[in-house]
Amino acid sequence: MRQAEENILVFSSREICYRSGSFFANRIAEAFEALGYRTKVCEFTADDDLDEVLSPFFGKKYKLILDFNSLMVRMEQEDGTPVPDCMDGPFYDYVLDHPLFHYGSLTAGLKNLNAVVLDEAQKRYVTRYYTGVRKTLMMPLGATEAVSCEKRKKEADAVLFLGTYDDPERVYEIVKASPKSLKTDMDRLIEMRLSNPLLPMEEGFAALLKEEGRELSDDEFALQMNAMYPVDAYIRDYFRKKAVDLLIGRHIPVRIAGEGWEKYRSGEERYLIREKAVDFCFSFEKIAKEHILLNSSPIFNRGAHDRVFSGMANRCVVLTDENPYLRRILSDGKQVMFYSPKDAQSLCDRAEELLCNPALTSSIQEEGYREYLRSHTWKHRAKELLDFVS
Numbered sequence: 001m002r003q004a005e006e007n008i009l010v011f012s013s014r015e016i017c018y019r020s021g022s023f024f025a026n027r028i029a030e031a032f033e034a035l036g037y038r039t040k041v042c043e044f045t046a047d048d049d050l051d052e053v054l055s056p057f058f059g060k061k062y063k064l065i066l067d068f069n070s071l072m073v074r075m076e077q078e079d080g081t082p083v084p085d086c087m088d089g090p091f092y093d094y095v096l097d098h099p100l101f102h103y104g105s106l107t108a109g110l111k112n113l114n115a116v117v118l119d120e121a122q123k124r125y126v127t128r129y130y131t132g133v134r135k136t137l138m139m140p141l142g143a144t145e146a147v148s149c150e151k152r153k154k155e156a157d158a159v160l161f162l163g164t165y166d167d168p169e170r171v172y173e174i175v176k177a178s179p180k181s182l183k184t185d186m187d188r189l190i191e192m193r194l195s196n197p198l199l200p201m202e203e204g205f206a207a208l209l210k211e212e213g214r215e216l217s218d219d220e221f222a223l224q225m226n227a228m229y230p231v232d233a234y235i236r237d238y239f240r241k242k243a244v245d246l247l248i249g250r251h252i253p254v255r256i257a258g259e260g261w262e263k264y265r266s267g268e269e270r271y272l273i274r275e276k277a278v279d280f281c282f283s284f285e286k287i288a289k290e291h292i293l294l295n296s297s298p299i300f301n302r303g304a305h306d307r308v309f310s311g312m313a314n315r316c317v318v319l320t321d322e323n324p325y326l327r328r329i330l331s332d333g334k335q336v337m338f339y340s341p342k343d344a345q346s347l348c349d350r351a352e353e354l355l356c357n358p359a360l361t362s363s364i365q366e367e368g369y370r371e372y373l374r375s376h377t378w379k380h381r382a383k384e385l386l387d388f389v390s
Helices: 017-034 050-057 099-106 120-129 168-176 180-195 201-212 218-227 229-249 280-288 306-313 324-329 345-356 358-375 378-389
Strands: 007-012 038-043 064-068 091-094 113-117 136-138 159-162 254-257 272-275 292-295 317-321 337-339
Touching: 007 017, 017 038, 017 064, 017 280, 017 378, 038 050, 064 378, 091 099, 099 113, 099 120, 099 218, 099 229, 113 120, 120 136, 120 201, 120 218, 136 378, 159 229, 159 280, 168 180, 168 229, 180 201, 180 229, 201 218, 201 229, 229 254, 229 345, 280 306, 292 306, 292 345, 306 317, 306 358, 317 345, 317 358, 337 345, 345 358
Parallel strands: 007 038, 007 064, 064 091, 091 113, 113 136, 159 254, 159 292, 254 272, 292 317, 317 337
Antiparallel strands: none
C-alpha cells in the first residue's frame, strides 16, 4: 500500500490555550493513520533537551511535517540552519490566529515553509504579504464528538459559550500606551471594524492607507499589521462582551466557561452562570450536554472557528455570527442558526426562538450532526491537507 511507505511527522511545539495544541496534533495524526499513513507525533517544550528530542528526525524524508502555531520555525542549529530544514519534507505551520500575530514565524526563511489558515481573507493576506511561504491552504480545524457515555441532554435553559475573555478596556490600554502615529492608526481601525464587523483587518488598513495617500512596501505593511495586534484582540473581546451583554440584558441565561471571565461585569449577572475553564479535550462533554452553543468570531469573518463544527459534532445548535464563508457552506435554520453581527438584536431574537421551539432546535441539532459526519471530521481535514500537499 503506497501510503504505508510514506511517513508523516506531527509536532506540538507549544502549548496553546486549554492544551488544545496537543489535542489537535493527536487528532489529525489519528486521521492520517486511518488513511493509511505512518504518522509520528512529537510533543515537546522548551524545558526538554531539544537536540535529543529533534535530532532523530534529521535527514529523514517525510511526506508532510506539521505543527500548530509553530515555535519550531524559529529554532536554529548552532550553524544557523533552521531546525525544520534539517528534515526532508514540506513544513506546514497551522496558524490558529490571524497571521499578523505570527510575523516572526512566517518570515523565518525556511526552505520549504507552508501555511494552513482558518480564514479565506487571511489566506489571501499570507499569499500577498509573506512571499517566503510557498503554499497556503485555508482549512478549518476538524471536530470531535464527546467520548462520554452520558450524552443525554438536560432541558434547554441557557446559551453556552466556551472561550477566553479579557475586558476590552484593559486591552485598549495597550493602544493608549502606543506611539501617537500607531495609536491613531489603531483607533481608526477599531472604529472601522466596529462599524463593519465583516471587514478583514488587512482590508481596513489598506483602505486607511489609501485614504491618507500613504504607501508601504508589502513587508512594511505586514510588519505594521503585527504592531497593531491589539486591534484584533480588542475586536474579539468587544464582540464577546457585547453578545453576553445583549443576551443577559434580554434575561436569556448564558453559561460561560473559559479563562478571564472573572473580569466581566454586568448589572444582569444573575442571568450569568460561570463555570471553570476546562482542558480542550473536556470541552466536548460540556457541549454534548447543552442545546445551544454561542459562537462569536469577528476575527475570522471569512472563515470558521472550530467552535462551529464542535457544536455540530455534539448535536448542539450553533448560534453563530454569520459571514460569507459560513453562509456558503452551511444552511441557516437547518444546520446552524445565524445572527447578524450588524444587527445586534438578531442574536437575542434567534436565541429566544431556539429556547422556545424545541422542535426547531432538535431538527437543527440532527441535521448539523449529519453535516459534521459528511464534511467536518478530522479525517476530512487530513485528506484535504494531503490532497493539497500532493
